[in-house]
Amino acid sequence: MTQAASAPVLLVGPLLLFMAAFYAFPVLAMLARSVTDPHPTLANFAHLAGDGVFLHVFGTTLRTAFIVTAGTLFLGYPVALALSRMRPTAATITLVIVLLPFWTSVLVRSYAWMVLLGRRGLINEALRALDLIDAPLRLLNTPLAVNLAMIHILLPYMILPIASVLRQIDPSLPRAAAGMGATPWGAFRQVVLPLSMPGALAGTLLVFVLSLGFYITPALVGGPRDLMLSQLIAQQVDLLNWPYAACLSVTLLAATLVLLGATQVLPGVRGAFRLGTR
C-alpha cells in the first residue's frame, strides 16, 4: 500500500515542482499583492464593489460566458449524439472536424472570422448582393462576433465530454425502451437524455469556466466598449496599476474555483470528469 501510494507522488513530482515555480508562486504573489499593496488592507476589494467599470466588465464577462455556454450546449449536444451513434471510421472523421478549430492557430481562426464578418466580408457582401441591406452592417468588433467566435472555439469542450458519456450508455437501454412501447423521441427523453446529464454538466462547467477567462478572441474580434475581465486585467497591467489588476485576477480565480468546486460536489458530475471508462 505504501509503495503503491508513493509511486504516483514520484511520477508527478517534476510536474508539481514546475507548477509550484511557475504557477503557484506567481498566483500567491498576486494574491498577496491584492491585499498588501500599498499597505495591508482589504480596501482594494471594497473598492471593486462600487467600481462602475469593474461591474460593467464583470457583467459582460458573465453574460458572454452564459451565452457561449448555452450556444455550445445546443449546438454541441446533437453533434455528440450523432458522434456516439456513428461507426468507428465516420466517428473518427467527425471528431477530426470537431477538433479542427482546436488545432488551428488562434490568429488564423480570428482572421477567418474577420474575413467572414468584416465590412467587406462574406456576410455583408452576400446580404448586399441579395439587396437586403444598403449599407454594410457592423458585425465585427461587436458582442455578437465575440459570442460566435467563442462558441466556435469552445464547441469541442462541450462535445467531447457529452459524447464520452453517451458512448458509455448501454445500447440495449434505448432498445429496451422501444420494446416497451417508447417512441424514438420518448426513449431519448426518458432514457438517453437523463443518463447523459453528467456529460452535459461537465461540458457546461468546462465551457463556462474557460469563457470567464477568455482573452485573445475578445481582444481580436470584440469591440472596445465590451471588455471581458481578462482584457481589463491586461489593460491595468499595461497601466502598471498592479493592485487593481491583482484584485481583478483574484476575483476571476475565485469565480473559477467556485465552479470547479461545484464539479466535485454535484452528484453525477464527478463521474464525467473521471479518467477512463466505467
Add this chain to the structure above:
Amino acid sequence: MDGGLSPIAATRLGRGASVSLVDLEKRFEGVGAVRGISLEIASGEFLTLLGPSGSGKTTTLMMIAGFETPSGGDIAIDRASVVGVPPHRRNIGMVFQNYALFPHLTVAENIAFPLKQRGVDRGTRAVRVKEALALVRLPGYEARYPRQLSGGQQQRVALARAIVFQPRLLLMDEPLGALDKQLRESLQLEMRRLHADLGITFVYVTHDQEEALTMSDRIAVVNEGRIAQLGAPEALYDRPCDRFVASFLGESNFLTGTVRGMETGVVVAECAGAVLRGVAPQALAAGAAVTLSTRPERMRFADALPAAPGNRLRATVTEAVFAGERCRYLLRAEDGTMLVVKEPSSATTRRRAVGEVAELAWPVADTVVV
C-alpha cells in the same frame, strides 16, 4: 403466489399470440446469420431456440422484436405480418441477457415504464407494479435502484417489467445466462410456473441444453442459422435426427458401419465387428454407410441384466470413474470406436476394472440412425 391466480393472470384475455416465421433470413454485410428459418409457434406455447453461440438465436429473436429487419422471409404475429412495424408498436415483452434495467430509475419506475408509455394513470401504475413484483416474488422492492439488487433480483425485475403490460408474447434472450447454477435452476422452475400462470406465448433463447429440456414445450435446435430439428424435449432426446443434434443435446455414442438390410422400420448393420439394429426413419440400401447413435445411460453390461435384448457389443474398459449417483465408463470396441457407458450406482453393482473385457447390451428402440 401462494395458491390461486395472480390478478395479472386472472385478467388474461385471449392468452398468447401465435408466431409464424416463414423462410426468415438475415445477412450482415453479405454473411448469413439466419439462413431460412420456418417455424410455427402456437398460442401459449413455451418454445425454446437452442443452439451454440453464433448460431443466430439472438438475431432471430431481434427480428421478432423488431430491432433487426429481416433480409428475407416473413414474420407474422397472430397471423398478421409485422415486417415493417417498428418495435414500439409490436406490444411484445422482452427480457435481455444483461436485463437492460434503467440505472437512473427505481425498481417501481422501471416496471412502470411500459405502462407510462401506454398512458396508464399513476394510481393504476402503482397497483400493477405491486402485482408484478408479487408475481416475481419480489414484493416491497419498489424504491430500490437496480444497482442495489443482486443478479437474480435484477433478473426478476426485468421479468416483471416485461410482463406488467400484459403482452401476449414474451421473448427472452438467455435470461439466466449470468447467474450461478443453483439460482438458475430455481428460476427455471419459476419461469415455468409463470408461463403456466400467464398462459402467454414464451419464446426462450438459450445455449444450455439442460435448461431447454427442463422448461420447454418444444425445442428448435438451431445450427448455423437453420433449424436442425424441432420437437418436444423427449422426442429430440430419444430421436435426434442428425449427429449435431445427438451430440449438442446430451451425450451420444456413435457407431459407424455398413447396412446389411432392413426389417420393418429397423436397419440391420454391421458395426464395430457386431450386427446391430437401429430405428431408421427411412429405408436404407444394403451396402450403404450408416451411423447409429445411442445415449450412454441406455447402454448396460450384459452380464448384469436378467435378459439382455437387442444390441450386443464386446468392448474393453479403458477408464472407470465413480461419480456418486452413477459410474461412468469409457470403453473401446474391437474396431477402436470409443464408447461411454453410464451405469446407475448401487452397493450391489460390481464395479468394472480397467482392462476388463465386457459385453454391452442395449435396446434396439434406444438406437437411432443419425
